[in-house]
Amino acid sequence: xxxxxxxxxxxxxxxxxxxxxxxxxxxxxxxxxxxxxxxxxxxxxxxxxxxxxxxxxxxxxxxxxxxxxxxxxxxxxxxxxxxxxxxxxxxxxxxxxxxxxxxxxxxxxxxxxxxxxxxxxxxxxxxxxxxxxxxxxxxxxxxxxxxxxxxxxxxxxxxxxxxxxxxxxxxxxxxxxxxxxxxxxxxxxxxxxxxxxxxxxxxxxxxxxxxxxxxxxxxxxxxxxxxxxxxxxxxxxxxxxxxxxxxxxxxxxxxxxxxxxxxxxxxxxxxxxxxxxxxxxxxxxxxxxxxxxxxxxxxxxxxxxxxxxxxxxxxxxxxxxxxxxxxxxxxxxxxxxxxxxxxxxxxxxxxxxxxxxxxxxxxxxxxx
Numbered sequence: 001x002x003x004x005x006x007x008x009x010x011x012x013x014x015x016x017x018x019x020x021x022x023x024x025x026x027x028x029x030x031x032x033x034x035x036x037x038x039x040x041x042x043x044x045x046x047x048x049x050x051x052x053x054x055x056x057x058x059x060x061x062x063x064x065x066x067x068x069x070x071x072x073x074x075x076x077x078x079x080x081x082x083x084x085x086x087x088x089x090x091x092x093x094x095x096x097x098x099x100x101x102x103x104x105x106x107x108x109x110x111x112x113x114x115x116x117x118x119x120x121x122x123x124x125x126x127x128x129x130x131x132x133x134x135x136x137x138x139x140x141x142x143x144x145x146x147x148x149x150x151x152x153x154x155x156x157x158x159x160x161x162x163x164x165x166x167x168x169x170x171x172x173x174x175x176x177x178x179x180x181x182x183x184x185x186x187x188x189x190x191x192x193x194x195x196x197x198x199x200x201x202x203x204x205x206x207x208x209x210x211x212x213x214x215x216x217x218x219x220x221x222x223x224x225x226x227x228x229x230x231x232x233x234x235x236x237x238x239x240x241x242x243x244x245x246x247x248x249x250x251x252x253x254x255x256x257x258x259x260x261x262x263x264x265x266x267x268x269x270x271x272x273x274x275x276x277x278x279x280x281x282x283x284x285x286x287x288x289x290x291x292x293x294x295x296x297x298x299x300x301x302x303x304x305x306x307x308x309x310x311x312x313x314x315x316x317x318x319x320x321x322x323x324x325x326x327x328x329x330x331x332x333x334x335x336x337x338x339x340x341x342x343x344x345x346x347x348x349x350x351x352x353x354x355x356x357x358x359x360x361x362x363x364x365x366x367x368x
Contacts, residue, residue, distance in 0.1 A: 059362040062353035064317055065301060069345035072297035072338040074331045075239070075288040080222030080271065082283040086188060086214025092118060092203045093181040103210065105195055109186045115210055118203065120182035127175045134168040141165040190214040213281055218273040219254065220285050223266035231291050232256060238271050239288035245278055292331060294338065298345040302337040304354055305329060314343075315350035315357055317365065322350055324359040 096118035103115040141161040148158040193211040197203060220240065224232060236253045257268030271287060273279060305312050305327070313326045327342030350357055357363060 059320075059364045060322075060353055060357050061366050062317075062322075062357065062363045063351045063366050064348045065304070065351040067339070067343050067345050067347045067349055068299040070297065070299060071293065071295045072299050072331070072333075072336065073290055074292040074333045074338075076224075076228065076291050078222045078224055078269075078287045078289060080220040080240075080269075080285045080287050082273065082279055082281055082285060083219055083221050084213050084281045085217040085219065086190060086212075087281055088187070088212050088214075089208035090115065090184060090187070090210040090212050091206050091208050092116075092184055093205055094118060094120075094178060095202070095204050096120060096182060097202050098197055098199050101195065101197065101199055103192045103195060105192055107192045109190065109192065111186055111188045113186045114183050115186055115192065116184040116197070118182040118184065120179055123175055123179050123182065127172065127179065130168055130172045130175060134165065134172060137161070137165040137168050184209060186212065188214050189216070216275045218275070218279055218281070220271040220273060220287065222269050222271070222285075222287050223261070223264065224269045224289070226260050226265045226267060228289070228291060229260075229267065232269065232289060237290065240271065240273075241286040241288070242279070242283060243286065244283060247278065249274075294330075297330075298339040298343045299336050300327075300339055300343070300349060301351070302332050302335045304349055304351065305337060306354070315354050315359075316343075316347045317350060317363060320362060320364070322357040322359065322361045322363050 098116055099119050100117040101115070102117075103109065109115070141164070144153065144158045144161040147153045148155065191213050193213050195210055197209045203209060232253060234253055234256055237250060238253055239248065239250055241248050251272050251274070253269060254272040255268075255270035260267050269287075300314060304314055306314070311326050312329050313324050315322045316325050317323070325342055325347070328340040330338035330340045332338075350363065352366075353363070
């Protein structure tokens with residue numbers, strides 16, 4: 001009897017749980033239907049009554065940024081390379097064996113400083129012989145001059161003595177020039193980039209001995225797209241950045257190439273650089289070339305512009321409500337975009353929180 005009673009109670013409890021589960025499922029279905037109806041009604045009412053939408057939604061905390069009126073400038077960034085008009089190979093002007101190389105790689109020298117000495121013993125011997133002959137020729141010339149002034153002897157003897165003396169003087173000057181060419185000198189102030197010879201080597205005229213780079217006459221050369229033909233002119237201002245040394249400067253376009261490269265459709269542009277010991281040939285630079293400027297622009301932060309199927313838009317704040325404002329954008333540089341149409345420049349734009357708001361959402365501006 002006790003066992004039968006227990007079984008009856010257990011069955012009753014199981015039936016009660018199943019009934020509750022069934023009731024819960026039924027209520028959830030009703031709640032889902034009600035929720036859908038509520039959202040549909042809210043949407044329909046909001047379309048006809050914006051105030052209802054404002055009071056029916058939770059206010060979203062945002063920050064704002066003003067639309068700016070002012071000058072918008074667009075730049076084109078082009079990679080260039082620092083070059084030197086005084087990047088030269090220095091070679092000997094006379095043949096001979098190298099006796100000494102005072103110059104070393106990386107050495108800064110001044111114009112006229114000796115870089116190498118070439119054996120010139122044969123020239124020295126010839127100079128000694130010519131000097132000896134010249135001494136005799138001078139004595140003979142002086143004697144003939146005195147005799148001719150006294151009308152003694154012939155004019156031919158006088159002219160021959162004079163010609164011999166002057167010829168030996170010219171020969172001596174030529175040999176001393178050749179002697180001087182045995183000294184390889186720096187043509188201007190600069191740096192010895194590389195030494196390509198060694199002591200004892202035999203060198204010939206025209207064979208490179210040193211790569212030499214001047215410390216001045218540096219410039220930047222860059223390849224610019226042909227689409228900028230007519231946009232870029234000689235004398236235009238250019239901003240230059242050197243990433244490797246974290247330096248920036250303003251300079252000017254010094255030369256514009258007149259030929260389009262058929263391989264990459266670009267033309268050469270040269271930019272003047274002032275003398276600066278920190279800059280080195282082949283250093284990478286970034287040129288910022290101004291190709292557009294509007295002094296009466298409406299400017300907004302580029303990241304605040306959104307887009308949908310109708311076009312670009314931003315959210316502005318009017319009386320505590322976010323409003324979707326469609327705009328026509330112009331060029332963008334950095335994080336600034338020029339707005340061609342849609343804004344007057346006096347609007348307040350939703351900044352932080354712009355992705356959380358929607359059209360006619362109630363917003364609260366945070367006090368920073």
